[in-house]
Structures are given as C-alpha cells and as structure tokens.
Amino acid sequence: MPPIAEELNDLAGAWHQEVGIEVTVAVFQPKRAIAHELKDRRMQSDVHNNLGTLESFQGQPERALAYYEAALALAREAGDRRREGAVLGNLGTEYADKGNMDKARLHQEAALAVVREVGDRRLEGNMLCNLGLLHQMQGRFADALDQLEAGLAVARDMGNAHLECVVLCNLGMVCDGLARFDEARDHFEAALAIARELGHRRREGQFLGYLGLLHAHQAKFDEARHCLDASEAMLHAVSDRMSLAILLCSRAETEHLAGVPDAARAALEAADVIAAEVGAGPDSELGVALARVRSLLGHPPETAR
Numbered sequence: 451m452p453p454i455a456e457e458l459n460d461l462a463g464a465w466h467q468e469v470g471i472e473v474t475v476a477v478f479q480p481k482r483a484i485a486h487e488l489k490d491r492r493m494q495s496d497v498h499n500n501l502g503t504l505e506s507f508q509g510q511p512e513r514a515l516a517y518y519e520a521a522l523a524l525a526r527e528a529g530d531r532r533r534e535g536a537v538l539g540n541l542g543t544e545y546a547d548k549g550n551m552d553k554a555r556l557h558q559e560a561a562l563a564v565v566r567e568v569g570d571r572r573l574e575g576n577m578l579c580n581l582g583l584l585h586q587m588q589g590r591f592a593d594a595l596d597q598l599e600a601g602l603a604v605a606r607d608m609g610n611a612h613l614e615c616v617v618l619c620n621l622g623m624v625c626d627g628l629a630r631f632d633e634a635r636d637h638f639e640a641a642l643a644i645a646r647e648l649g650h651r652r653r654e655g656q657f658l659g660y661l662g663l664l665h666a667h668q669a670k671f672d673e674a675r676h677c678l679d680a681s682e683a684m685l686h687a688v689s690d691r692m693s694l695a696i697l698l699c700s701r702a703e704t705e706h707l708a709g710v711p712d713a714a715r716a717a718l719e720a721a722d723v724i725a726a727e728v729g730a731g732p733d734s735e736l737g738v739a740l741a742r743v744r745s746l747l748g749h750p751p752e753t754a755r
Contacts, residue, residue, distance in 0.1 A: 492533065495524035499537050502544070507652075509691035509728030511548050518544060532573070535564030539577050546584060547692060549731015555584055575604035575613045579620060586624050587735055594624050615644035619657050626664050634664050652693070655684030659697040666704035674704045692736060695724035699739035706746050718743050 502517030518541045525533040542557030558580050565573035582597035598621050605613040622637030638661040645653040662677030678701050685694040698721035705714035721740060730736040743749075 491524045491528035492530050495521045495528060495530065495533055495537070497521075498524065499533075499540060502540060506540075506544055506547065507688070507690050507692070509695075509724065511544060511729050514544050515541070531564055532568045532570050535561045535568065535570065535573055535577075538564060539573065539580060543580055546580075546587070547731075547734045547736070548729065549733035549737050551584065551588065551733050555581070558584065571604055571608050572610055572613065575601045575608070575610065575617070578604065579613065579617045582617075582624075583620050583735075586620065586627070587733070587738055591624055591628055595621070598624065611644050611648060612650070615641040615648070615650075615653060615657075618644070619653075619660060622664070623660055626660070626667065629667075631664065631668055635661070638664060651684050652688045652690055655681045655688065655690070655697075656693050658684070659693070659700050663700040663703060666700070666707050669707070671704065671708040674708075678704060691724055692728055692730070695721045695728070695730070695736050696739050698724070699736070699743045702743045703746060706743070711747070714743075714747055718747060718749070 498517045498521035502514045502521060505511075505514040505517060518537055522534060522537045522541065525537055538557050538561035542554045542561060545551075545557060546554035558577055562574065562577040562581065565577060578597050578601035582594045582601060585591070585594035585597060598617055602614065602617045602621065604610075605617055618637045618641035622634045622641065625631070625634035625637060638657060642654060642657045642661065645657055658677045658681035662674045662681060665671070665674035665677060678697065681697050682694065682701075685697055698717045702714045702717035702721065705711070705717060718740075721736075721743075725736055725740060728736075730740075732738075732741065
C-alpha cells in the first residue's frame with residue numbers, strides 16, 4: 451500500500467474513535483480515489499470494506515452490504531484469500547444484524563474455512579467469536595461457549611488484546627443469559643479494562659451497556675443506571691446507532707425491573723425509532739432485544755415499527 455494511502459487508513463481509524471463517523475468517511479474518500487487511480491484491487495477492496503463497516507455503524511445495512519459485496523469481488527479479483535475471508539466475515543456480521551441468520555452462518559462458516567486455509571490466526575479468532583455470537587443469539591448457549599472459548603484461546607495465544615476483549619464481552623453475555631452472574635461480571639469487567647487500555651471508546655460504550663444490564667438483573671439499579679448513562683454518552687459520541695438502540699433496550703429492561711414503567715416505555719420507543727431507521731431484522735441482536743423488552747412491558751409485537 452502506498453504510504454499516503456496507508457497513512458489515511460491509520461488516520462481514519464483513529465478519527466472514527468475521536469470525532470465520529472461522518473468525518474471518518476470524508477477521510478477515506480482520498481484513499482478511495484488513490485486506489486482507483488492506481489487500479490490497485492487490494493487497496494480498493496480494503497477501502498470498500500472499511501466504508502462498509504462505517505455504514506454499518508451508522509445503521510445503513512443496505513449500503514454496508516453493497517460496500518462489502520464490492521470489497522469481496524475486488525478481493526477475489528486480486529486473488530487475495532486473506533482479504534476474502536475478512537470480508538466474508540463482515541458480510542456474515544451484517545446479515546446477522548439484519549436478522550438473516552442462515553446467510554449469516556453461511557458467510558461466517560465460509561470465512562472461517564478461508565482464514566484457516568491461509569493460516570490467519572487473528573481472523574480465525576474473529577470468526578470463532580462471530581459464530582459464538584450467532585449461537586448465543588439463537589439460544590444455543592453450549593455451542594456459543596465452545597466457540598467463544600476457542601476464540602479466547604486464539605486471542606490469548608496471539609496476544610491480541612482487541613480480539614480478547616470482544617470475546618470476553620460475548621462470554622459475559624452468555625453467562626448473563628445463563629444467570630451465572632459472577633462469571634458474567636468478571637468477563638465484562640475484564641473486557642472493559644482492556645477496551646479502556648486500548649482507548650477503544652465504541653467498545654467501552656458497548657461493554658458498559660451490557661454491564662449495566664447485568665447489574666439490573668441483580669437489582670443493583672443505581673449501578674445499572676450509572677453504566678447505562680456512560681454507555682449512552684459514548685455511543686452517541688461515536689455515532690453507533692445500532693449499539694445505541696441495543697443500549698436503549700437495556701435501559702428499558704432496567705427501568706421495568708426497577709418499577710419505573712414510564713421510563714421503560716420511553717426507552718423502548720426511542721429504541722423502536724432507531725430500529726425502524728436501521729432496518730433491524732427480528733432475529734438480529736437488536737430485534738431479539740426489542741422482542742424481549744416488548745414482552746416484559748406487555749407490548750404486542752404487531753405494535754412495533
């Protein structure tokens with residue numbers, strides 16, 4: 451990759467954390483032009499993949515999928531199997547966010563096969579984590595734990611802190627779902643500590659939301675609200691609409707458990723607005739969270755969106 455494009459890529463990643471997505475997209479455009487001018491298919495694939503991720507953060511699934519499909523075609527044209535595996539994984543994640551679990555699983559399994567073929571341990575860990583999350587979302591907790599523990603072993607073997615904190619968070623979510631609250635808290639707090647050490651504000655915001663909901667499940671409502679407030683501020687700052695809607699579901703569930711129905715309904719309504727904007731499918735993480743909260747609050751499914 452030419453130095454100018456490489457510097458733009460690094461800058462874009464840093465700016466996403468500090469100034470939000472709109473500025474970051476603008477930073478990527480010069481790199482896109484450079485890649486096109488040089489007819490560098492690998493660089494073009496990288497740019498499209500990154501733009502797809504940014505669109506996903508903004509809750510634009512169709513635009514994200516279009517960028518990812520273009521990135522996949524360019525990676526295959528370049529004969530870059532590693533990049534192909536990475537993009538397949540991103541497509542799987544996007545389909546999961548839309549609630550298309552069959553396509554999500556097919557893409558993640560294809561991605562896992564490709565990255566194992568090329569011997570990329572970091573991406574192997576990512577795909578194991580993604581597959582674990584799919585199992586978790588569909589209530590297959592034993593399968594989820596198997597995949598996530600395998601992913602955690604890969605992350606620690608490589609010393610990959612970014613991957614380790616994501617896997618730890620997902621393990622926390624599974625343990626919370628199994629009412630193994632002490633284990634869940636240990637996983638969330640370990641994930642949060644790593645995210646803070648890395649300066650990853652979006653991850654920190656997500657993890658605080660999950661930790662807040664765990665506190666609510668233990669009737670620790672002051673601690674829950676403290677975490678949820680901090681999470682909401684961070685997710686607003688990085689413009690992650692999908693994660694913000696999931697956080698609002700956690701807030702609605704918290705206020706319901708705390709016996710504050712008006713606040714619970716207000717949070718659910720705000721989450722519904724975002725879900726309609728981003729087109730979250732019923733089987734996506736957001737769709738599942740919305741369904742759970744509607745059930746708790748006595749809202750019939752047909753009133754949603």
